[in-house]
Amino acid sequence: MQNFHQPVLLNEVLEFLGNSKGFFLDGTIGGGGHSKVLLEKNETIEIIGIDKDPRALEEAKQILEPWKEKVRFFHGDFKDFEVYIGELGITGFGGVLLDLGVSSYQLNRPERGFSYHQDGPLDMRMDPTSGKTAADLLNGFPVHDLSRIFKEYGEERWAKKIAGKIEKRRKEKRIETTRELAEIITQTVPHDRGGHPARRVFQALRIAVNDELKGLGKTIEKMVDFLNPQGRMGIITFQSLEDRLVKNVFRKLSQCNCPKNLPCVCTGPQIKILTKKPVEPSEEEVEQNRRARSSKLRVIEKLNLTKGKEEGR
Secondary structure (H helix, E strand, C coil): CCCCCCCCCHHHHHHHHCCCCCEEEECCCCCCHHHHHHHHHCCCCEEEEEECCHHHHHHHHHHCHHHHHHEEEEECCHHHHHHHHHHHCCCCEEEEEEECCCCHHHHHCHHHCCCCCCCCECCCCCCCCCCCCHHHHHHHCCHHHHHHHHHHHHCCCCHHHHHHHHHHHHHHCCCCEHHHHHHHHHCCCCCCCCCCCCHHHHHHHHHHHHCCCCCHHHHHHHHHHHEEEEEEEEEEECCHHHHHHHHHHHHHHCCCCCCCCCCCCCCCCCEEECCCCCECCCHHHHHHCHHHCCCEEEEEEECCHHHHHHHHC
C-alpha cells in the first residue's frame, strides 16, 4: 500500500472517525489506506469508495480484498456521490472522509505530469481517461486566463509575468513537458522565496485541469445533509485555498445564519466542529513522509437538528 500511496494522518483519522456506524463514504479512496485502517478497527461499517483515478481503484480493490463484501467502488468524482449512493439505495452515512491531496503514486509517475521534479508530459488529470490536459490548457487559454489561474489557484505573485513568458514561448513551439514549464518558471521568478519556484503554478494548473474547487463547498454541504445524527465528517487538505474553503463551510454550518433581530427560521446549527484548529501531522510522521507536512484535518459531527435549533438561539 505504502509503495502506491502513503496515507497521511492515519492515527488521527482513526481517532475521529473510527467509531462510525453503518455506511461510510470514502470520497477519495486512493490506494485504500484510510479505509483499510477503518475496516480493521470497525467491523460494522461498509465503505462506499469513489476515486477519479482508475489505477487507484485497482490498488484499493487489492488492498481491501479481505473486506470485499463490505466495500463498493465507483470510478468518478466524489461531487457526484448522490448518483452512486442512489444506485445503492443509501439515504445516510455514519461517516465521511475526503482526502483532497495528490497521491504518492501520481507524483512519482512522470507520465502523469504532476511533478516539477521529473520530466514527463504535461497531463495532470486525476482521471487520465478523460478531459483536457495541462498542456491543452497551457497552450490554448488566453494569457489573461492563465494569469488569473496562477494568481487565484496558486496565489502566485508573479502570475502575470509567468503567463507572459509562457505566451512568448508557445508562439515558438507548443509547451509539452513538465521540464519545459518548470524551466520557464524558474527563469522568471526569484529563487529566494522558499520551496521550488514552480510549485505554485503546478498547483494552480492541477486545480484548473481537475476543476477541484468548483462546487466543492456545495458538495460538502450536501454530504453533511446525508450524515446521520452523530455522524462525523473529516476533510484532509494540503493547501491554503482548500483549507480556507473547508473552514468557512464548516463555520457556516455550525451556526444560525438568520438576522439577529429576527426570529430564527432555519434549523439552527447543523454541525459541531470537533477541531477548533486543524489537526496537523506529528513531527515523527513528517520525518517518515515529507509529503504529509502541509496536511491538515478538520472534523465535524452532525447534530440532531431539533437539538441544534434549540442550541442555535
